[in-house]
Amino acid sequence: MSRRLLRYLDWPVLVATLILVVGGAVVLYSAVQNSGDASTLVRARILHAVMGLVVLALMAFIDYQTIARAWRPILGTTLFLLVVVLIIGRSSMGAQRWIALGPLGGFQPSELAKLALIITLAKHLDGHKELTSWRDILPVLIQAAVPIALVIRQPDLGTSMVLAAIAAVMLFAGGAPLGALGAMGAGAAVVAPMAWRILHEYQRRRLLVFIDPGADPLGAGYALIQSKIAVGSGQVFGKGLLHGTQNLLHFIPEQHTDFVFTVIGEELGFVGAALMIGLFVLWLWRGMAIAAQAKDRLGMLMAVGAVGMIAFHLFINVGMTVGLTPITGIPLPFISHGGSALVAMMGATGLLLNVGMRRKKILF
Amino acid sequence: MENQQPSRRLFILSLIIGMLIGILVVRLWQVQVLQGASYLRQSEDNRIRDYTLAAPRGIIYDRKGRPLVSNRPAFTVAVLPLELRNPAIVIPRLAPILAMAPDEITTRIVSNRPRLFEPVRIKRDVGPNVVAMIEENRLDLPGVIILPEPVRYYLHGKMAAHVLGYLGEVDPDELAARQVEGYKPGDLIGKAGAERAYETVLRGIDGRLRMEVDALGRPLRVLSRLPAIPGRAIVLTLDLDVQKAAYDALVASGMQAGAAMAMDPRSGDILAMASIPSYDPNLFAIGISPKAWQAITTDRRKPLLNRAIAATYEPGSVFKLVTATAALEHGIVTRQTMFDAPGYFQLGQWTFGDLRAWGRIDFITGIANSVNVVFYTLGYRLGGEELAKYALMMGLGELTGVDLPGEINGTIPSPSTKEQLVGEPWYPGDSVNMSIGQGAITVTPIQVVRMLGGIATGGQLMQPRILLMTYDRNRSQHRADPFLQRIVPFQASTLAVLREGMRAVVERGSGLGARIPGLPMAGKTGSAENPRGKPHAWFAGYAPVGEPRIVVVAFVEHGFRGGISAAPVARAVLHAVFPQPADVEVPR
Numbered sequence: 003m004s005r006r007l008l009r010y011l012d013w014p015v016l017v018a019t020l021i022l023v024v025g026g027a028v029v030l031y032s033a034v035q036n037s038g039d040a041s042t043l044v045r046a047r048i049l050h051a052v053m054g055l056v057v058l059a060l061m062a063f064i065d066y067q068t069i070a071r072a073w074r075p076i077l078g079t080t081l082f083l084l085v086v087v088l089i090i091g092r093s094s095m096g097a098q099r100w101i102a103l104g105p106l107g108g109f110q111p112s113e114l115a116k117l118a119l120i121i122t123l124a125k126h127l128d129g130h131k132e133l134t135s136w137r138d139i140l141p142v143l144i145q146a147a148v149p150i151a152l153v154i155r156q157p158d159l160g161t162s163m164v165l166a167a168i169a170a171v172m173l174f175a176g177g178a179p180l181g182a183l184g185a186m187g188a189g190a191a192v193v194a195p196m197a198w199r200i201l202h203e204y205q206r207r208r209l210l211v212f213i214d215p216g217a218d219p220l221g222a223g224y225a226l227i228q229s230k231i232a233v234g235s236g237q238v239f240g241k242g243l244l245h246g247t248q249n250l251l252h253f254i255p256e257q258h259t260d261f262v263f264t265v266i267g268e269e270l271g272f273v274g275a276a277l278m279i280g281l282f283v284l285w286l287w288r289g290m291a292i293a294a295q296a297k298d299r300l301g302m303l304m305a306v307g308a309v310g311m312i313a314f315h316l317f318i319n320v321g322m323t324v325g326l327t328p329i330t331g332i333p334l335p336f337i338s339h340g341g342s343a344l345v346a347m348m349g350a351t352g353l354l355l356n357v358g359m360r361r362k363k364i365l366f
Numbered sequence: 367m368e369n370q371q372p373s374r375r376l377f378i379l380s381l382i383i384g385m386l387i388g389i390l391v392v393r394l395w396q397v398q399v400l401q402g403a404s405y406l407r408q409s410e411d412n413r414i415r416d417y418t419l420a421a422p423r424g425i426i427y428d429r430k431g432r433p434l435v436s437n438r439p440a441f442t443v444a445v446l447p448l449e450l451r452n453p454a455i456v457i458p459r460l461a462p463i464l465a466m467a468p469d470e471i472t473t474r475i476v477s478n479r480p481r482l483f484e485p486v487r488i489k490r491d492v493g494p495n496v497v498a499m500i501e502e503n504r505l506d507l508p509g510v511i512i513l514p515e516p517v518r519y520y521l522h523g524k525m526a527a528h529v530l531g532y533l534g535e536v537d538p539d540e541l542a543a544r545q546v547e548g549y550k551p552g553d554l555i556g557k558a559g560a561e562r563a564y565e566t567v568l569r570g571i572d573g574r575l576r577m578e579v580d581a582l583g584r585p586l587r588v589l590s591r592l593p594a595i596p597g598r599a600i601v602l603t604l605d606l607d608v609q610k611a612a613y614d615a616l617v618a619s620g621m622q623a624g625a626a627m628a629m630d631p632r633s634g635d636i637l638a639m640a641s642i643p644s645y646d647p648n649l650f651a652i653g654i655s656p657k658a659w660q661a662i663t664t665d666r667r668k669p670l671l672n673r674a675i676a677a678t679y680e681p682g683s684v685f686k687l688v689t690a691t692a693a694l695e696h697g698i699v700t701r702q703t704m705f706d707a708p709g710y711f712q713l714g715q716w717t718f719g720d721l722r723a724w725g726r727i728d729f730i731t732g733i734a735n736s737v738n739v740v741f742y743t744l745g746y747r748l749g750g751e752e753l754a755k756y757a758l759m760m761g762l763g764e765l766t767g768v769d770l771p772g773e774i775n776g777t778i779p780s781p782s783t784k785e786q787l788v789g790e791p792w793y794p795g796d797s798v799n800m801s802i803g804q805g806a807i808t809v810t811p812i813q814v815v816r817m818l819g820g821i822a823t824g825g826q827l828m829q830p831r832i833l834l835m836t837y838d839r840n841r842s843q844h845r846a847d848p849f850l851q852r853i854v855p856f857q858a859s860t861l862a863v864l865r866e867g868m869r870a871v872v873e874r875g876s877g878l879g880a881r882i883p884g885l886p887m888a889g890k891t892g893s894a895e896n897p898r899g900k901p902h903a904w905f906a907g908y909a910p911v912g913e914p915r916i917v918v919v920a921f922v923e924h925g926f927r928g929g930i931s932a933a934p935v936a937r938a939v940l941h942a943v944f945p946q947p948a949d950v951e952v953p954r
Contacts, residue, residue, distance in 0.1 A: 247412075
């Protein structure tokens with residue numbers, strides 16, 4: 003059994019993931035090398051990577067059908083934790099996102115929510131083969147909307163966008179009528195102004211600055227300008243690992259979390275950035291292949307959910323460092339500092355491998 | 367159908383994802399490869415901060431090597447506009463620390479807008495408490511920096527303010543004119559006196575410290591250092607003791623305004639040049655506050671005015687030396703000529719007054735007691751044209767060329783110029799009036815000094831000077847050469863009579879108040895009637911007679927009588943030059 007599984011293990015996805023995690027750790031070290039608690043951060047990263055590998059293995063080897071059957075406890079736990087974090091959560095930049103876990107640091111339920119949404123939504127959509135009537139779609143939407151609403155409440159605009167994107171991609175792949183998807187998009191546009199009110203002042207400024215970066219060059223636009231300078235100044239080959247001046251001199255806020263890509267862009271240049279994107283493309287391409295070859299609709303939906311999540315993260319995160327997308331705090335998968343995100347991303351990878359290993363026997 | 371649709375949708379999804387990633391790569395190509403060089407430059411600008419190392423100005427010494435102006439170490443609080451992220455919060459925090467109004471700070475920053483990378487100086491010479499408070503609150507004051515900058519120190523405050531001058535921030539016009547010399551907004555430049563005259567010598571060349579800074583603007587390491595080159599020192603002709611005596615005597619006179627000068631007639635060296643009311647140039651050294659500046663410039667007593675060179679006054683009886691010279695040269699009077707001085711001079715229907723009736727006196731007594739009638743008579747006979755000619759010849763009414771800024775030339779009226787300028791004919795009464803230094807005639811004290819120098823030396827008009835020598839960067843001396851402007855062609859007999867008369871002024875006449883026992887000196891008093899109040903008091907003299915080494919002129923606005931208020935000032939100055947007059951050997 004397990005040998006047969008290993009035969010179908012999608013090595014490119016696993017290898018791409020491991021390279022991204024290990025390479026990412028090196029970049030992360032560069033980002034924090036002179037921050038004073040570099041060794042603490044590196045040790046945390048190693049611990050998280052090990053935890054991520056364990057979760058990856060679990061998510062890969064427990065049959066995804068089994069995982070899907072447990073959707074009720076998964077969804078219940080996630081929603082419970084999302085409510086808990088609103089009540090007792092620790093604040094960071096004005097938003098309540100963390101549950102303190104003593105020596106393990108903090109836990110971010112919204113990261114778990116991404117994985118949980120993929121599993122539960124896949125299970126749910128699998129139950130409705132035909133998504134033609136609103137009666138089929140509405141329960142699915144409600145199931146996605148509840149965690150999204152809870153995350154917005156924190157408020158965490160980026161993660162709620164990720165959740166919405168996962169839901170949209172999975173609905174699309176699940177065969178929802180285009181008209182319904184369009185209506186949902188319109189609905190979101192209507193709800194958006196309400197979300198605007200929940201946002202903190204700094205989050206609003208970030209969005210406004212995306213429209214006009216020159217508006218406040220020393221305030222909210224500062225991060226965008228400095229991150230473009232960092233990425234751009236890397237030119238073709240970069241300033242060399244550990245030698246980015248923008249990085250070393252801390253010109254970029256959040257350089258080890260949301261803006262970690264600026265370190266890659268500055269120190270490794272266009273070549274390094276392209277190499278990283280190439281690894282993600284490999285991961286995403288294999289992910290789509292696994293989705294296409296999945297044994298069943300459930301597996302296909304899970305794989306698409308994982309691919310959608312990683313692709314959305316990649317585009318929004320890298321895009322914001324070069325002024326392509328608004329600055330919203332979402333991490334670069336496998337690389338940004340943050341244990342919960344790393345474990346969730348590796349969990350999603352495990353899920354993808356899981357689907358791949360159990361694909362039908364037709365190969366290419 | 368059921369199988370086909372998902373795979374078609376997966377294909378579409380793949381296309382969308384592929385497209386988004388394609389956009390990312392194109393954008394990265396654009397930012398990193400196409401615009402990379404520009405961003406690299408910006409990243410360098412980001413991390414490199416140039417700090418100016420202020421070059422200390424040259425020290426100013428007196429002729430005996432005693433410092434008059436030096437520099438003392440101090441700290442300047444400045445703001446880096448680019449790093450002042452939150453002016454609305456930082457400025458109100460900074461203002462109370464500096465005891466300034468927030469608006470004042472904002473104004474200074476805004477006026478420097480185009481130069482984002484240059485520090486804008488907010489307050490110079492802050493005390494150690496302020497430095498400590500800013501250092502302690504550094505994190506709450508992003509963009510506020512402290513620069514070590516020497517501050518000009520005038521050791522003697524008001525005493526020599528007008529000669530030494532003061533510094534001020536270079537104003538926009540000067541800046542436009544002198545930008546090539548490396549002046550930047552906020553730089554200090556000599557505004558008056560020697561500070562201005564010798565600006566190019568005194569000014570050093572600022573150095574530059576190129577530092578790498580982090581995002582908070584904290585300096586991390588030195589990338590390069592260009593040391594500052596200090597300004598060159600200069601030695602003035604001033605003698606601190608004489609200067610002090612002149613200033614103190616003026617102040618002690620109890621009068622509001624006046625000037626006193628001492629000059630070596632052989633070289634033109636100005637040993638003292640004092641003017642009251644004075645001001646403290648130290649106030650300007652740290653960038654004078656608008657309020658203090660307002661107070662000084664609107665003060666009706668005009669403390670900034672150097673009354674020795676930049677104000678003109680009626681010479682009064684001092685001008686009788688010109689009348690006497692002209693008359694002697696023309697031979698219309700000799701030593702023995704006798705005059706009837708009944709106390710008035712009648713010209714047609716006009717009567718010209720005198721202090722009192724003197725009876726029948728000789729010419730020497732006429733000079734000694736400044737008898738108006740004697741000079742009325744001579745002036746009437748000479749006529750205005752001759753008086754003006756001799757006045758100009760002896761150096762009145764023209765710039766002396768002293769190496770200080772702001773000298774003005776005064777007026778010597780004459781029949782021809784009066785008709786030209788006023789459009790009225792010259793009346794004989796004008797000549798009579800002019801003979802005793804009244805009427806439209808005005809001169810500066812320094813012109814009188816130079817004229818006395820001419821009489822003392824037998825005709826040499828030396829250009830008065832304030833600079834004795836400069837030091838170059840290797841501390842070697844460069845002496846400034848005295849400059850003989852011209853020789854007034856006095857006849858020896860004229861000089862002899864003039865000198866005898868002037869000695870008599872001090873020995874037994876109107877200038878007794880200047881007399882120092884044992885010091886043979888010559889002089890002339892003056893009381894200049896003027897439309898603004900009591901007469902101005904003059905005393906002009908030199909010593910020792912026979913071997914003149916010093917000319918002294920004292921002038922007191924509205925001092926009433928030269929012999930009463932000006933002569934004691936001159937005496938004090940002379941006393942400083944000759945502390946033990948008995949030692950002065952003079953061939954009779």
